[in-house]
Amino acid sequence: MATSTTSTTDKIVKVAAANIAVALVVVLLKYIAYLVSGSVALFSDALESIVNVITAMTAYFAIWMSAKPPDSDHQFGHSKAEFLAAMFEGAMIAVAAVLIMIKAYQGLVGGVTLEHSTLGLTINSAATAINAGWAWVMIKFGTDWRSPALVADGHHLVTDVITSVGVIIGLTLAVWTGWHILDPLIAAVVAVNILTMGYRIATESMSRLMDEAASPEIEARIRGAIEANGIGALQAHDIRTRQAGRALFIEFHLVVPGSMTVDEAHAICDRLENSIEHSLEGSEVVIHVEPEYKAKPEDSGAVPL
Numbered sequence: 001m002a003t004s005t006t007s008t009t010d011k012i013v014k015v016a017a018a019n020i021a022v023a024l025v026v027v028l029l030k031y032i033a034y035l036v037s038g039s040v041a042l043f044s045d046a047l048e049s050i051v052n053v054i055t056a057m058t059a060y061f062a063i064w065m066s067a068k069p070p071d072s073d074h075q076f077g078h079s080k081a082e083f084l085a086a087m088f089e090g091a092m093i094a095v096a097a098v099l100i101m102i103k104a105y106q107g108l109v110g111g112v113t114l115e116h117s118t119l120g121l122t123i124n125s126a127a128t129a130i131n132a133g134w135a136w137v138m139i140k141f142g143t144d145w146r147s148p149a150l151v152a153d154g155h156h157l158v159t160d161v162i163t164s165v166g167v168i169i170g171l172t173l174a175v176w177t178g179w180h181i182l183d184p185l186i187a188a189v190v191a192v193n194i195l196t197m198g199y200r201i202a203t204e205s206m207s208r209l210m211d212e213a214a215s216p217e218i219e220a221r222i223r224g225a226i227e228a229n230g231i232g233a234l235q236a237h238d239i240r241t242r243q244a245g246r247a248l249f250i251e252f253h254l255v256v257p258g259s260m261t262v263d264e265a266h267a268i269c270d271r272l273e274n275s276i277e278h279s280l281e282g283s284e285v286v287i288h289v290e291p292e293y294k295a296k297p298e299d300s301g302a303v304p305l
C-alpha cells in the first residue's frame with residue numbers, strides 16, 4: 001500500500017515536471033509565430049503561454065512542497081506554500097496582461113503590418129494542438145491518480161486552448177478582410193481575459209493566506225462537539241479558528257472548577273480534542289484551561305456546559 005502511494009506521488013511529480021517542458025516548447029513556438037507575423041494577437045497568445053510556464057512551475061512546487069511532512073522549521077506543516085506560489089502567479093499574470101495592453105494600444109494607434117501571417121498562424125496552430133493534447137493527458141492522469149493540482153492545471157490549459165482558437169479565428173478574419181486593426185483588438189480582449197483570471201487567482205489565495213476563519217457551518221459543528229463532550233467543564237469561550245490549506249487550527253479556553261485536579265481537566269481536554277479532530281478532517285485543537293472566575297458572560301459567544 002505504502003509503496004503504491006509513493007510510486008503514484010513519483011508519477012505525479014514526473015508529469016508535473018514534464019508539464020513545465022511542454023509549456024516551454026509551446027511558448028517558444030508561439031513566440032516564433034509572433035516574430036514571423038508581427039501580429040499583436042499572436043504576441044498576446046505567446047505571453048499567455050508564459051503564464052502557463054509559471055503556472056506549471058507553481059503546480060510542480062505545490063505538489064512537491066505539500067508532500068513534505070511538518071519539520072522543526074515548519075512545525076505546522078507546509079500547506080501555505082501553495083497559496084504563496086499562487087499569489088506570485090496572480091502577480092505575473094497581471095504583468096503579462098499589462099504588456100499585452102501596451103502592445104495592443106501601440107497597434108491601435110500606430111497601425112499593424114501583418115507579414116507571413118499564414119506561417120505565423122500555422123506555427124501557432126501547431127502549438128495549440130500540442131497544448132490541447134497535453135491538457136487531455138493532464139486531466140486523465142490527474143483524475144486517475146487523484147491529484148487536484150494536475151487536474152486544475154489541465155483545465156487551465158483547456159481555457160488557454162479556447163483563447164488560442166479565438167485568436168486564430170480572429171486573425172484569419174483580419175487577414176481575409178484586410179482589416180488589420182482587428183489584430184490589436186483581439187489582443188486587447190485576450191489581455192482583459194488574462195487580467196480577470198489573475199485577479200481571481202490572487203484574491204482567492206490572498207484570503208487563504210490571511211488566516212481565514214472556518215465557515216459558520218464548521219464553527220457550528222465545533223460548538224456542537226464541545227457541547228456534546230464537555231461534561232465536567234463549566235464553559236468554553238474565545239473559540240478561534242484559522243485555515244491554512246487543508247489544515248484547520250482550532251483553539252479555545254475551557255473553564256473548569258478551580259478545585260478540579262489536573263488529571264480530571266486533562267481527561268476532559270483529551271476527550272474534546274479527540275472528538276473535534278475526529279469529526280473535522282485535518283483539524284488540530286489546542287485548549288487553554290481556566291478556573292471558574294475566568295468565565296465570560298453568555299453574550300460573549302461562550303458555550304455553556
Ligand code: ZN
Nearest residue numbers: 238253290294
Ligand atoms: Zn479565557
Ligand code: ZN
Nearest residue numbers: 266267269270
Ligand atoms: Zn495531553
